[in-house]
Amino acid sequence: MLFRLGLIGYPIAHSLSPWIHERFMETTGMDGSYRIYEMNPERSFDTIMEQLQSLELHGFNVTVPYKEKIIPYLDEVDAGAAKIGAVNTVVNKNNKWIGYNTDGIGYVRALQSKFPALFHEAGCSALILGAGGAARGIFTALEEAGFKRIDLANRTKEHAMAICQHREHDSQVLSFATAENCLGDYDIVIQTTSVGMKPNVNRSIFTKADFSPIPIYSDIIYQPIKTKFLQLAEQSGAQVHYGHTMLLYQAQYAFEIWTGHKPDIGQMVEELEQMLKGR
Known part of the structure; x- marks a missing residue:
């Protein structure tokens, strides 16, 4: 199966999520792509949602400023995400969008x-x-x-x-x-x-x-x-x-929700640390 994954938010041009999830796909032997979809909040959110649906993604992450705004557009919201009041991960399951929050x-x-x-x-x-x-x-x-x-x-x-x-x-x-x-x-x-x-x-x-x-x-x-x-x-x-360890482990849980596979973090903590030090 070829997974189509991504991230929506604004601004997100320098997000590390593509690197993280591409590494996860390597370590789990999964095939797919993870792309950034920078959605300017000056646009209508209805239009943004229509664009997302046309992409036919298997799952995507959500970051500022859309973590709360996206909730009414979802078919279901996990109990934990509902308690938190924000969604940062969406999975397309049987053509239904289900929202989760992996931060905590x-x-x-x-x-x-x-x-x-x-x-x-x-x-x-x-x-x-x-x-x-x-x-x-x-x-x-x-x-x-x-x-x-x-x-x-x-x-x-x-x-x-x-x-x-x-x-x-x-x-x-x-x-x-x-x-x-x-x-x-x-x-x-x-x-x-x-x-x-x-x-x-x-x-x-x-x-x-x-x-x-x-x-x-x-x-x-x-x-x-x-x-x-x-x-x-x-x-x-x-x-x-x-804090950079949280970044990896919340992404790990999102990947698990999308694919059913829990990737090993392994040396990624040290690798991410070196990347961040170079920025």
């Missing part, structure tokens, strides 16, 4: 690969910084992975409260000022905002925090690979977790 599961897979012991301990706790779409997906995936305590910190508390309301966990919503003084209370602190992303590489969501060496510090930003936030954590002696 991809993040957890990446974390399990680096820190498997974290998932063997009872009562693990996490603090998520930020309350955007990525935070929502990671919250859901950690909840399903068995984390007993998941708190959120955000500049606008209402956005964080919208994530944790009606959930099984009795989560606390903190201000950044409060969170900055209690990082050591958690097994892992996960930075999901855009603070510290290129070109503002000298910025960190916290600068005067007590980066206790006890927990793991994680940042989902992958440009730069080692953000200022992770540099400060590493200087305290803490373990750190890089």
Whole structure:
């Protein structure tokens, strides 16, 4: 079978997704192509959807600004994606478009690969910084992975409260000022905002925090690979977790949804790291 796969969003000209999925096809022995379909948001979204349907794709990824906008155009939405409120992966199954969200599961897979012991301990706790779409997906995936305590910190508390309301966990919503003084209370602190992303590489969501060496510090930003936030954590002696691994594992889960094959990440973590360092 020749798989026709792709990515829609804007702007996405420099996306690494084609490289990732072409490598997955190589390692699994699958035949196909993965192409970028840059859809300018100035166009009518109805027109964009008509164009997509004419391409007869077997599956495609969805990135900004369409992760939420595409939902009404789908025939079905996976329960996890519905809970998150965003779709980043669509599969064409029996001529029906079914939407999924692989971000949270991809993040957890990446974390399990680096820190498997974290998932063997009872009562693990996490603090998520930020309350955007990525935070929502990671919250859901950690909840399903068995984390007993998941708190959120955000500049606008209402956005964080919208994530944790009606959930099984009795989560606390903190201000950044409060969170900055209690990082050591958690097994892992996960930075999901855009603070510290290129070109503002000298910025960190916290600068005067007590980066206790006890927990793991994680940042989902992958440009730069080692953000200022992770540099400060590493200087305290803490373990750190890089964002580019999430990029690979969420793509792995998407590929699995499309093809039924779970590709081995193998050396791709190191290869992707070298590619990102060269950008």
